[in-house]
């Protein structure tokens with residue numbers, strides 16, 4: 001097994017340090033990923049504490065940035081991991097691609113559908129790079145969650161969903177919220193899949209959508225869509 005050594009020299013970009021990003025970051029650090037870039041522009045709020053379990057009352061009182069609070073919590077537990085907090089709101093695939101360049105993996109766990117497409121587009125754009133990154137794009141709403149593993153070739157997130165949903169639909173998702181334990185489970189499972197993809201091991205999410213519903217997991221293999229721009233990228 002050489003995977004632990006290669007994980008220690010791997011960099012993962014985590015976009016979104018909320019309900020999914022927090023357990024994902026913990027799982028990645030615990031698995032031995034050597035360097036985590038944490039990206040989010042929010043501060044810790046009291047409504048976050050029940051499901052974003054590494055944040056504390058004192059973070060709320062200090063209006064601490066999530067990326068700083070998360071880096072602090074991870075550093076105390078995992079002395080060997082290098083943490084790079086980036087407080088920024090990403091505005092599309094260009095921003096994301098710049099952060100992702102040189103990284104080995106991407107974990108997208110925001111509640112912004114536009115960023116999921118941007119994450120996928122950045123992964124596709126880097127398919128021509130010397131060492132293209134792999135990614136897992138995760139979402140949770142209510143009692144349901146899902147994540148998609150995007151490889152160095154094969155289907156992308158746009159093969160699965162053509163375009164972001166209309167803003168009204170997104171707003172209603174935010175109001176619906178996420179059940180804390182579901183977010184913890186989906187974030188950790190998504191990160192576990194990313195660890196396997198980084199190590200080149202088989203995984204249920206490889207080129208597939210894994211769905212968690214009513215405590216059960218299923219998977220849907222995603223074919224490359226006939227009209228998707230990813231067809232021509234770096235194959």
Ligand SMILES: [Zn+2]
Pocket residue numbers: 155156157158159160224225228229230231
């Ligand atoms: Zn595609």
